[in-house]
Amino acid sequence: MSDALNFLTPCLPEVADLSDPALSQRLQHLLDNKTKPVGALGQLESLALQLGQILGTEAPQLRSPQMLVCAADHGLAARGVSAYPSDVTWQMVENFLAGGAAVSVLARQHGLALTVVDCGVRHDFGPRPEPAPGAARLLVRKVGPGTADASLGPAMSEAECLQAVRQGREVVAGLPGNVLLLGEMGIGNTSAASLLLAWCSGRPVAECTGRGTGLDEPGVARKVAVLEQVMARHAALRDPAQALAALGGFELATLVGAVLQAAAERRVVLVDGFITTAAVLIACALVPTVRQRCVFAHQSGERGHALMLQQLEARPLLSLGLRLGEGSGAALAWPLLQSACLVLAEMASFASAGVSQA
Numbered sequence: 001m002s003d004a005l006n007f008l009t010p011c012l013p014e015v016a017d018l019s020d021p022a023l024s025q026r027l028q029h030l031l032d033n034k035t036k037p038v039g040a041l042g043q044l045e046s047l048a049l050q051l052g053q054i055l056g057t058e059a060p061q062l063r064s065p066q067m068l069v070c071a072a073d074h075g076l077a078a079r080g081v082s083a084y085p086s087d088v089t090w091q092m093v094e095n096f097l098a099g100g101a102a103v104s105v106l107a108r109q110h111g112l113a114l115t116v117v118d119c120g121v122r123h124d125f126g127p128r129p130e131p132a133p134g135a136a137r138l139l140v141r142k143v144g145p146g147t148a149d150a151s152l153g154p155a156m157s158e159a160e161c162l163q164a165v166r167q168g169r170e171v172v173a174g175l176p177g178n179v180l181l182l183g184e185m186g187i188g189n190t191s192a193a194s195l196l197l198a199w200c201s202g203r204p205v206a207e208c209t210g211r212g213t214g215l216d217e218p219g220v221a222r223k224v225a226v227l228e229q230v231m232a233r234h235a236a237l238r239d240p241a242q243a244l245a246a247l248g249g250f251e252l253a254t255l256v257g258a259v260l261q262a263a264a265e266r267r268v269v270l271v272d273g274f275i276t277t278a279a280v281l282i283a284c285a286l287v288p289t290v291r292q293r294c295v296f297a298h299q300s301g302e303r304g305h306a307l308m309l310q311q312l313e314a315r316p317l318l319s320l321g322l323r324l325g326e327g328s329g330a331a332l333a334w335p336l337l338q339s340a341c342l343v344l345a346e347m348a349s350f351a352s353a354g355v356s357q358a
């Protein structure tokens with residue numbers, strides 16, 4: 001855990017250091033003896049090594065993968081920082097539940113259980129019937145009806161932030177399996193993610209800010225001006241907990257809790273795009289050993305994601321120019337994790353197949 005105390009400290013789990021040089025060596029030896037030139041499976045080999053280290057075995061098996069899509073609204077959206085209106089947040093949640101969104105299709109394709117969490121959408125979803133088997137389910141863990149406008153004060157109070165982080169931990173504690181895939185939905189949340197990146201990296205807001213859902217160049221310039229105001233308003237943030245409360249969102253804080261819990265339970269965390277990576281950035285600032293459990297699915301087309309990945313020393317698996325969020329990139333990268341495990345489990349060695357080594 002990070003040494004400095006902050007208001008989230010009482011809610012932070014112990015996350016053990018996974019370093020096990022002997023296991024790493026055995027995994028590397030196994031990979032080097034598979035019937036291929038040394039290193040020829042490229043990044044799939046480092047992925048296999050990481051999955052083995054996370055799950056603490058030479059034969060990692062991925063069980064019951066869970067896609068968690070956290071949704072919320074943002075007060076900052078009223079400042080015109082998005083190309084779309086806030087109502088799209090709840091409308092897309094309905095689309096997730098009806099099975100028609102990109103993440104719905106990809107989760108179905110790959111047999112990923114889909115849980116959508118209302119962390120603070122400005123809409124009442126009302127009582128829901130039990131979902132059909134295989135359909136997405138909605139969990140209502142609403143902290144409030146969207147955050148406050150961060151250009152006027154903190155996006156959320158410390159109490160609200162703590163509640164969201166706690167709820168993220170509880171939601172994951174109630175999920176089966178050993179892999180958590182991260183997704184999100186929230187009009188305005190690229191602004192929150194850009195602010196968190198600017199705070200964590202110390203870089204100018206302009207370098208951390210992109211088009212989000214599709215602003216044009218003048219739109220991005222207006223967004224940057226608003227976000228610069230926000231940073232000026234919150235110049236005295238001392239730690240990552242304060243930064244999350246002042247600049248973040250309810251879905252971001254819930255995701256931070258989800259990542260912390262998954263890491264504490266030694267689950268594999270498959271990170272999606274710009275917003276879920278911002279949640280991981282904060283989770284790692286709070287508890288650095290979380291980083292060891294994170295696999296980065298892709299590099300988003302959103303400006304700033306490359307910087308975020310650089311900050312985390314992460315090499316993403318895919319680069320498809322995706323800029324959707326929802327967990328779509330994580331769902332697309334999922335079969336690579338399955339392949340990495342199968343390579344370890346099922347590929348013949350030079351000895352077992354009778355193939356000559358160099």
Ligand SMILES: O=C(O)c1ccc[n+]([C@@H]2O[C@H](COP(=O)([O-])O)[C@@H](O)[C@H]2O)c1
Nearest residue numbers: 082186188190212213273274300324325
């Ligand atoms: O994950 C990404 O890389 C990503 C990049 C751009 C946009 N998004 C999605 O777009 C929404 C936020 O965009 P915006 O312009 O409203 O801030 C939110 O619902 C995200 O899921 C997501």
Ligand SMILES: Cc1cc2nc[nH]c2cc1C
Nearest residue numbers: 084088185213324325326
């Ligand atoms: C339509 C739409 C779908 C989305 N999915 C994630 N963010 C989104 C933003 C919009 C605007």
